[in-house]
Amino acid sequence: MKQKTALITGITGQDGSYLADFLLEQGYRVIGMVRRSSTVNFDRIAHLQEVEALEIVQGDLLDQMSLIDILREYNPDEVYNLAAQSFVPTSWRQPVLTGEFTALGVTRMLDAIRIVNPNIRFYQASSSEMFGKVRETPQNENTPFYPRSPYGVAKVYGHWITINYRESYNLFAYSGILFNHESPRRGLEFVTHKVTYGVARIKLGLADELRLGNLEARRDWGYAGDYVRAMWLMLQQDKPDDYVIATGETHSVRRLCEVAFNCVGLNYEDYVVSDPKFYRPAEVDLLVGDATKAGEKLGWEPTINFAALIQMMVEADMVTLREEGH
Ligand code: NAP
Numbered sequence: 137m138k139q140k141t142a143l144i145t146g147i148t149g150q151d152g153s154y155l156a157d158f159l160l161e162q163g164y165r166v167i168g169m170v171r172r173s174s175t176v177n178f179d180r181i182a183h184l185q186e187v188e189a190l191e192i193v194q195g196d197l198l199d200q201m202s203l204i205d206i207l208r209e210y211n212p213d214e215v216y217n218l219a220a221q222s223f224v225p226t227s228w229r230q231p232v233l234t235g236e237f238t239a240l241g242v243t244r245m246l247d248a249i250r251i252v253n254p255n256i257r258f259y260q261a262s263s264s265e266m267f268g269k270v271r272e273t274p275q276n277e278n279t280p281f282y283p284r285s286p287y288g289v290a291k292v293y294g295h296w297i298t299i300n301y302r303e304s305y306n307l308f309a310y311s312g313i314l315f316n317h318e319s320p321r322r323g324l325e326f327v328t329h330k331v332t333y334g335v336a337r338i339k340l341g342l343a344d345e346l347r348l349g350n351l352e353a354r355r356d357w358g359y360a361g362d363y364v365r366a367m368w369l370m371l372q373q374d375k376p377d378d379y380v381i382a383t384g385e386t387h388s389v390r391r392l393c394e395v396a397f398n399c400v401g402l403n404y405e406d407y408v409v410s411d412p413k414f415y416r417p418a419e420v421d422l423l424v425g426d427a428t429k430a431g432e433k434l435g436w437e438p439t440i441n442f443a444a445l446i447q448m449m450v451e452a453d454m455v456t457l458r459e460e461g462h
């Protein structure tokens with residue numbers, strides 16, 4: 137069988153690195169698109185440095201020609217569009233840039249596919265943030281959107297332009313509506329990793345408090361390794377479609393703190409401070425997904441539950457800090 141080629145935008149991010157691991161294990165040739173920077177930022181894919189089937193190429197979602205050139209040069213079977221400005225608070229500080237990357241970037245890639253090879257299968261990284269101020273609980277593929285941040289608004293655009301290009305040009309364009317997914321490779325600014333890293337620092341005597349924002353917000357948190365498998369499963373279906381990927385469990389940030397501090401035998405109430413500085417102009421209070429369709433059509437289900445995920449992240453942060461000599 138011919139070796140398949142996949143292009144991943146955002147390969148230096150959390151999901152891009154797990155997806156690269158997964159596709160390489162499946163025997164793919166993987167092309168990772170990275171934007172140019174004066175210092176390289178390849179920490180999450182450093183372990184793949186010597187892998188011949190992985191090639192890194194420069195390109196940017198802001199630059200249409202770079203996308204067309206990459207598709208012409210590598211002719212991928214599948215494109216996974218994971219690149220985005222993905223941190224919600226930054227989207228209020230840089231709303232226009234967030235729209236350029238996270239919304240219009242999707243159109244640029246879809247147009248590149250339409251021009252170069254309309255048979256390429258395209259995955260769009262849509263988000264549960266599109267549900268925002270939720271219209272029903274749990275949220276599924278038919279739940280109306282009500283985004284609460286410039287990031288969420290940009291993702292709604294990306295989702296609908298993916299569907300529109302599927303319907304207008306018969307592209308194999310798939311949209312995965314993924315709920316929050318985390319791992320030891322998660323950026324330190326996101327709440328799970330901020331908490332597990334904070335716990336490890338407190339346990340090792342490097343800090344004596346952890347300042348967070350709204351402790352009552354609830355999220356459906358899963359493991360990133362499980363979620364990249366769902367992305368791939370979607371693109372193996374011949375009919376393009378949209379899928380919610382979630383665990384179906386929801387927990388508050390407060391509960392996250394309780395579980396994470398418990399992992400090292402501490403009580404979160406002794407260390408956590410709720411600081412208005414970290415509150416958002418508009419909050420998403422409650423997310424919990426219904427992934428029944430993914431279960432039935434893709435045979436997908438999560439393998440790691442909330443408690444195991446948080447334990448994995450706390451342990452990884454303890455190891456990292458100890459390796460740094462603490
Ligand atoms: P992440 O860790 O923030 O990674 C984002 C990636 O996008 C990085 O590789 C970044 O490159 C790249 N990027 C940003 N702007 C770019 C541009 N203009 N051109 C090329 N690359 C650019 O995000 P993640 O958690 O892996 O999430 C992956 C995707 O899924 C994102 O689209 C995110 O919005 C979406 N999503 C995430 C979740 C979640 O819970 N993780 C849930 C639903 C949807 P640099 O390294 O150069 O910054």
Ligand code: F7E
Nearest residue numbers: 222224263264265315316325326327328348349350353414
């Ligand atoms: O916040 C609350 C915060 O930043 C989760 C992105 O991957 O998932 C992510 O977006 C909740 C919010 O993730 C702090 O107010 C309290 O209610 O970890 P987060 P997010 O905004 O849900 C979705 C699915 C994506 O698509 C995004 O790309 O936690 N919270 N205190 C805090 N959040 C942060 N970051 N920091 C705090 O101190």
